[in-house]
Amino acid sequence: xxxxxxxxxxxxxxxxxxxxxxxxxxxxxxxxxxxxxxxxxxxxxxxxxxxxxxxxxxxxxxxxxxxxxxxxxxxxxxxxxxxxxxxxxxxxxxxxxxxxxxxxxxxxxxxxxxxxxxxxxxxxxxxxxxxxxxxxxxxxxxxxxxxxxxxxxxxxxxxxxxxxxxxxxxxxxxxxxxxxxxxxxxxxxxxxxxxxxxxxxxxxxxxxxxxxxxxxxxxxxxxxxxxxxxxxxxxxxxxxxxxxxxxxxxxxxxxxxxxxxxxxxxxxxxxxxxxxxxxxxxxxxxxxxxxxxxxxxxxxxxxxxxxxxxxxxxxxxxxxxxxxxxxxxx
Numbered sequence: 001x002x003x004x005x006x007x008x009x010x011x012x013x014x015x016x017x018x019x020x021x022x023x024x025x026x027x028x029x030x031x032x033x034x035x036x037x038x039x040x041x042x043x044x045x046x047x048x049x050x051x052x053x054x055x056x057x058x059x060x061x062x063x064x065x066x067x068x069x070x071x072x073x074x075x076x077x078x079x080x081x082x083x084x085x086x087x088x089x090x091x092x093x094x095x096x097x098x099x100x101x102x103x104x105x106x107x108x109x110x111x112x113x114x115x116x117x118x119x120x121x122x123x124x125x126x127x128x129x130x131x132x133x134x135x136x137x138x139x140x141x142x143x144x145x146x147x148x149x150x151x152x153x154x155x156x157x158x159x160x161x162x163x164x165x166x167x168x169x170x171x172x173x174x175x176x177x178x179x180x181x182x183x184x185x186x187x188x189x190x191x192x193x194x195x196x197x198x199x200x201x202x203x204x205x206x207x208x209x210x211x212x213x214x215x216x217x218x219x220x221x222x223x224x225x226x227x228x229x230x231x232x233x234x235x236x237x238x239x240x241x242x243x244x245x246x247x248x249x250x251x252x253x254x255x256x257x258x259x260x261x262x263x264x265x266x267x268x269x270x271x272x273x274x275x276x277x278x279x280x281x282x283x284x285x286x287x288x289x290x291x292x293x294x295x296x297x298x299x300x301x302x303x304x305x306x307x308x309x310x311x312x313x314x315x316x317x318x319x320x321x322x323x324x325x326x327x328x329x330x
Contacts, residue, residue, distance in 0.1 A: 009164050015040045018082070019164075085132075085168035085175040092131040093175070098140040101125060106204055107157065120202035121192055126234050128212035128241045129183055136173040143167070143174055144200065146190035154187035154204060162189070181209050210234055212241040216253060230254035259283040269296035290318025 009019035014028035017039035030039035087093065106120035127133060135143050149162035165188070167174040180186070188205040214225045214232035225232045226243035234241045245254035248261040260271035265285035274282040287296035303314035308323035315322045 013038050016042075018166075082167055082169040082174070085170040085177075087132075092128065092178075093134055094127055094131055095134050095136055095173070096125055097136045098138060106202070120204065121194070122204050124206040124208065126208045126210060126236075127181070128214070128232065128234075129209055130178055131181075131209075131212075132178045133176040133181075133207065134170055134173045135167070135176060138172075140195060142193045143203070144191040144193055146176070146188055146205075148180060149187050149189050151185075151187060154189065154206070157189065157202070157204070159189065165190075176207075181207055183209050183211070185209075210238075210240050213252065214241055214243050226254045227251075228254075257281060264295055266295050266297045267291045288318075 013019060014030070015038055016034035017028045017030035019028055028037065028039045030036070033042060035041050101123060104122040106122035125133070137143070146165040146167060147159050147162040148165055149159060152158070153160060153162050165176065165180060167176060169175075186207040186209065188203075188207065190203045190205065192201050192203045194201045212232060216224065226245065227249075229249040230243040230245040232241050233244050243252065243254050245251070248258050250256050250258050256273070256275060258273055259281045260273045260283050263271065264283065265271040268288055269291065270286040272284045272286065274284065285294065285296045287293075290300055292298050292300050299316070299318055302316040302321035306314065307321060308314040308325075310326065312323040312325045315324065
């Protein structure tokens, strides 16, 4: 069974505010109307004398990293105000939807689950470079807390050398900013509120960031991906995201209309598309011997020059012609 080492903010010490790590301890940024080292006092209620000293901001005592304390999970997120995600012009965003990804059973990471029989969850997700992730909150599951950890920490379910992640509030979910995602494998440990098991379970999330070849150099907006004529996809054995083009389009960016896709040439002729980007539908047909026409639709009439002499009858075929001579002629 893995051990689970907690960071100073994991127990949600800030009663009415946001927690951030500071050295080996933590600091609370209080919501409007609250104050105190742990945002435990309402400004609308008078403080008793013995409470006055505690109301001044101070750094908490450091949490000893060699201990493995019980994980105290938050009962509610209602008192936590997350910063709002404000997308920049052209910023890319993909959705992580719990009902559309593969979720594997995992160890519970020590006592990190409110129901150890529910175990944990193991998820791997691939995104293009310079892309943020909206982690959806739906009827299946919702994310509560998240830390970015080292490779060793991920394998050991440990938060040592990890850091808590500030998620950004967005409509329908929480945004994991692209600034937290380096090229390659990124490892996270967090908590999920799982509606199926009706409990909070541990999550180990791997985000694999790959270079994208789906946009032209200098392109910023998603609408330019694959020239608007394909999908930007990847596969586990692929090193990049690439374009999967719609029918009748081809090229690394789906930039070329394929006039040959409909197979216009007849009689097994070879079709050659003329490169004219999206606006061109021109092609040429290279006919097999014995055929002619723009689409190679007609057999060549080898008898049109009347090659048979002395009254012979000409018969044309794809290989040439034959003469049937009158009696006594050859």
